[in-house]
Amino acid sequence: MQTRSVSLCHGGQLGYYRHASSSTGTEMGFAVFVPPQAAQAPVPALYFLAGLTCTEETFVIKAGAQRLAAELGLMLVACDTSPRGLNLPGDAESWDFGVGAGFYLDATQAPWAAHYRMSQYINVELPALIESQFPARGDRRGLFGHSMGGHGALVNALRHPQRWQSVSAFAPIANPVAVPWGEKAFSRYLGEDRSAWVQWDACELMRQQPYPGPILVDQGLADQFLASQLHPDALQAAADASGQALTLRQHAGYDHSYWFIQSFIDDHLRHHASILLAR
């Protein structure tokens, strides 16, 4: 692991790092905020998955999360949104597929399957690295994200509830099998057989088996992608059908940006803290 920079921030440490990833076969960058409480004992870590086009820098710069994380004693971890530097055919032709658009799944189709293994990366490789290099607890992890990363948080927590003790999302792509972003990505990463897609769709997974804890989702009602790509109504219907404990808050006037995220970030940190810091 290579340290790019470390700065003191709210009494904790904000750092950017790089490492050679076995999951993706590339170098991957990530950011970590270590709260001051970690000087005494390992703390729970909360992982953020960003949306299309973002990097590991976006969340820590734009979301305003460090202030309350330092107060509560939560580590923050932010990773990149895909492998980079591969120059696979078609990986840079559009902003919603390939580079910056890994969708936090494990691809099964060539040429993506060899490198686009973001689910393996965030569920296994990155936590193992974090817990070996930083004072993070291995038994208390939270997962949240925005848009494509909200999808990533929901599906990976639903698939691996034993790995993620808490989960929440901002404006997630809640039902990707039914919207253009998901159809485009899944058809290329997973193939044309839609039966493989349902294992990466939060609504489908939740109907099969609810997540064993409460889920918090915030959605802005002035979000430019709400009707075409996000479908929170489908998530609510899946929760109702399966008995999932879901708090879906819909906020008049808020759009899809980090101005929206920063407005409600404190509520998400408190949601995770109430679970991850419970005795």
Add this chain to the structure above:
Amino acid sequence: MQTRSVSLCHGGQLGYYRHASSSTGTEMGFAVFVPPQAAQAPVPALYFLAGLTCTEETFVIKAGAQRLAAELGLMLVACDTSPRGLNLPGDAESWDFGVGAGFYLDATQAPWAAHYRMSQYINVELPALIESQFPARGDRRGLFGHSMGGHGALVNALRHPQRWQSVSAFAPIANPVAVPWGEKAFSRYLGEDRSAWVQWDACELMRQQPYPGPILVDQGLADQFLASQLHPDALQAAADASGQALTLRQHAGYDHSYWFIQSFIDDHLRHHASILLAR
């Protein structure tokens, strides 16, 4: 005035705007955060001046100021660091002079004097525009900034205390006539005659006439520019000599970045609020 974008944020409005500036003879961009309290009555406005290489976007994205500004009822205004798009000879050769490096003064030397009039812009033109287009009080304005912008906040408040009812700074270039950044910029914007420089040096101005209110300055002790460019000790000496009320806080471990700024931004907002919101 042209609106680039407006988003709801912490119950207020965060917008990016452009306008044709008579001070600089160029288009200038700025950002405004209007807190929710402004729906009832005009509120005080707090202007932030950013450092070398920054734009009007830097502060609102990186400082984490909107949360508490929305709670206190302070408008935030952030402007650019220089005119842009002029292509004057030598204006893009270095990051510490010309584009992105206006130093918040009014240049007197050709070719800069016709356009590099950032002091006129921030003292007169921008407040007039803000107070005509947004619900901002004309009798309660605060000024603060970082590095080159900390210099800008101190010198412009010292020169025009009737315009600025409160002032503070993060890691200001406190004594520019004595450091490389200031010598480079002042010699070209103001000419080789150093007697003209002292009217744009916070230490020199403070010795002539203290600012009629308390000044808050935060400085990180791991700041990579502390010894070579910033000289807070000179500011403290000037305050001691003139009776200036100065709170200079020096923080072990903090560097020159916005991670430092965001760590102490709340204290600055409360400093300004205690004056601007006093009855």
